[in-house]
Amino acid sequence: MTKKILKQKGFIIGLAIVIFFILIAVFAPYIAPNNPLEMNISCKLQKPSSQYWLGTDNLGRCIASRIIWGARSTLLYSMTVLTAIVIVSIPIGLISGYVGGRTDAVIMRVIDIIMAIPSFMLVLAVAGTLGASARNMIIAMSSVWWAGYARIIRGMAIEVKQKDFILALKSAGCSHVKIITKHIFKNIAEPIIVLATLELGSIILAIASFSFIGLGAQPPTPEWGIMISDSKDYIQSQPQLMIYPGIAIIITVIGFNMLGEGLKNAFGRKLYE
Amino acid sequence: MPALIKALQVSKQFEKNELFVKNKLVTAVNNISLEIEKGKTIGLIGESGSGKSTFGRMLCGLENVTEGEIYFKENSITNLTLKKMKPYRKNIQMIFQSSSTIFDTFYTIGESLEEILLNNETISKAESNLRINKILEQVGLSKEYRNRYAYQLSGGEKQRVNIARALVINPEFVVCDEPVSSLDFTIRKQILNLLNNLKNNMGLTYLFITHDLSTIQYVCDSVVIMYKGKIVEYMDDISQLGKIAMHPYTSILLQSIPTTNPLNKKICMMEEKQSNLFIKKSVKGCIFADRCPQKEEKCLNKEPDLREVASGHKIACCVY
Numbered sequence: 350m351t352k353k354i355l356k357q358k359g360f361i362i363g364l365a366i367v368i369f370f371i372l373i374a375v376f377a378p379y380i381a382p383n384n385p386l387e388m389n390i391s392c393k394l395q396k397p398s399s400q401y402w403l404g405t406d407n408l409g410r411c412i413a414s415r416i417i418w419g420a421r422s423t424l425l426y427s428m429t430v431l432t433a434i435v436i437v438s439i440p441i442g443l444i445s446g447y448v449g450g451r452t453d454a455v456i457m458r459v460i461d462i463i464m465a466i467p468s469f470m471l472v473l474a475v476a477g478t479l480g481a482s483a484r485n486m487i488i489a490m491s492s493v494w495w496a497g498y499a500r501i502i503r504g505m506a507i508e509v510k511q512k513d514f515i516l517a518l519k520s521a522g523c524s525h526v527k528i529i530t531k532h533i534f535k536n537i538a539e540p541i542i543v544l545a546t547l548e549l550g551s552i553i554l555a556i557a558s559f560s561f562i563g564l565g566a567q568p569p570t571p572e573w574g575i576m577i578s579d580s581k582d583y584i585q586s587q588p589q590l591m592i593y594p595g596i597a598i599i600i601t602v603i604g605f606n607m608l609g610e611g612l613k614n615a616f617g618r619k620l621y622e
Numbered sequence: 623m624p625a626l627i628k629a630l631q632v633s634k635q636f637e638k639n640e641l642f643v644k645n646k647l648v649t650a651v652n653n654i655s656l657e658i659e660k661g662k663t664i665g666l667i668g669e670s671g672s673g674k675s676t677f678g679r680m681l682c683g684l685e686n687v688t689e690g691e692i693y694f695k696e697n698s699i700t701n702l703t704l705k706k707m708k709p710y711r712k713n714i715q716m717i718f719q720s721s722s723t724i725f726d727t728f729y730t731i732g733e734s735l736e737e738i739l740l741n742n743e744t745i746s747k748a749e750s751n752l753r754i755n756k757i758l759e760q761v762g763l764s765k766e767y768r769n770r771y772a773y774q775l776s777g778g779e780k781q782r783v784n785i786a787r788a789l790v791i792n793p794e795f796v797v798c799d800e801p802v803s804s805l806d807f808t809i810r811k812q813i814l815n816l817l818n819n820l821k822n823n824m825g826l827t828y829l830f831i832t833h834d835l836s837t838i839q840y841v842c843d844s845v846v847i848m849y850k851g852k853i854v855e856y857m858d859d860i861s862q863l864g865k866i867a868m869h870p871y872t873s874i875l876l877q878s879i880p881t882t883n884p885l886n887k888k889i890c891m892m893e894e895k896q897s898n899l900f901i902k903k904s905v906k907g908c909i910f911a912d913r914c915p916q917k918e919e920k921c922l923n924k925e926p927d928l929r930e931v932a933s934g935h936k937i938a939c940c941v942y
Contacts, residue, residue, distance in 0.1 A: 514724045514725055514726050516679075516684055516724075518726070519684055519704060520711065520716050521711070521738040521741055521742075521787070522711045522741035522742045523737070523741060524704060524708075532726050535728045
């Protein structure tokens with residue numbers, strides 16, 4: 350298995366990008382050359398220099414430091430959303446798939462309703478009523494995105510449930526709870542990890558987009574989406590202000606996608622057996 | 623002697639949901655009564671789709687019964703929930719048909735066996751270790767197999783572990799669902815010998831489900847022939863099989879065993895009309911009538927009951 354994973358160049362590159370991203374996020378205070386919030390109007394819109402690695406923005410803040418701290422908030426937000434999604438969707442999906450019948454029908458209809466709401470609309474509604482903030486964006490995103498997950502997990506649970514060994518486990522005296530937690534969950538854990546990795550890329554992208562339109566994290570938080578949004582007035586004179594955070598988003602998303610694809614290929618035989 | 627396990631007029635119907643056609647019922651097992659005495663082995667024979675595996679699973683409480691009752695030592699175990707069935711599980715076990723798919727591939731053989739033991743008995747870990755080593759030894763595997771995964775075993779080894787799985791908690795009654803049909807002939811004999819030895823050593827009672835008449839004389843005391851969910855013939859003494867009067871279906875089954883003597887080989891099997899294998903509940907008359915070579919007018923009108931034609935020999939046929 351390990352050999353199969355390490356043979357893939359895409360996986361290695363993805364893993365390197367993701368590790369690099371996580372290290373930067375974790376050690377941001379030590380890596381960043383300047384305070385990301387410190388404004389220095391006298392040296393605004395500067396070219397890259399030894400003090401400002403990537404120059405400064407329209408308020409004289411260090412772009413490099415803001416991107417480095419932005420990695421931290423991106424990692425925090427995306428991981429929170431992912432954890433919330435996974436914690437909610439796994440038990441619901443497992444129960445829906447394993448119990449079946451009326452329980453399954455009810456849960457699936459609820460999921461259908463939730464999936465019919467675009468997450469964008471819900472974030473807009475939550476921002477309108479509770480105010481736009483990173484916390485509200487996370488709540489709104491998690492409350493919509495778990496549904497799709499739960500549906501996928503339900504499908505996998507149904508598939509495992511129909512296998513012969515479940516009947517053998519019943520014959521062996523396992524309770525339903527034990528079958529679900531010890532056996533079905535273990536059987537679908539690998540595909541869930543792959544899915545989560547692949548999903549992290551789109552979560553990061555969504556967080557950046559919500560911040561860009563002003564529904565997510567609020568300025569002056571160093572966040573990639575906000576940075577692009579803040580610098581949109583300078584797109585003609587100082588395009589680098591948008592390009593740097595844009596590149597950061599692209600590389601991170603591609604990194605997670607490559608990692609996820611690599612895992613999918615490595616587990617592939619098991620996933621689609 | 624009271625029966626160890628008893629099925630009373632058991633039926634099983636599966637709902638077949640098709641688009642626009644609601645609740646189409648398929649009868650897999652149709653009104654079967656069977657008593658199994660302790661220490662005896664009954665062979666349950668029938669072609670695929672005749673409901674024999676379903677019947678076996680119902681006896682083990684793994685499938686709900688549509689009609690009828692199942693008793694284990696005079697206690698009804700019909701349609702119990704998983705929780706209520708648990709005390710009986712210790713004594714009713716099943717050797718499943720496909721040994722390759724009945725193991726959770728994420729657990730080793732030892733872990734799987736340990737789980738079964740700890741589920742059903744309150745024993746210490748050390749004691750369960752000893753028991754697992756003992757049962758592995760009994761089925762002819764060394765204790766190193768404990769740390770292997772099911773996909774690391776060969777077909778015969780898997781079948782042995784499958785047997786160990788069923789017998790590790792010392793059940794009284796074991797349903798063997800085609801235990802040798804997926805094995806080649808040399809291993810087949812080993813496994814049958816193993817089952818016989820275990821039966822003698824542990825005082826087991828088997829229901830031996832198979833479609834293969836050539837193996838049953840080796841292990842069974844009595845024989846039940848099933849066709850389309852019904853018992854068509856019951857014989858208390860298996861040595862009489864093929865010698866005394868029998869149901870036309872049984873004779874077709876017997877003729878389909880390939881002979882080992884090349885001089886006796888038949889150029890072709892008895893010609894048979896293609897029959898509809900689906901069971902229609904509304905059909906009047908004998909279920910076997912459309913395939914029966916000895917069919918008469920009365921077969922199409924009257925449904926034959928299982929009646930005793932000689933001592934210990936029951937048959938469901940209008941002709942006899």
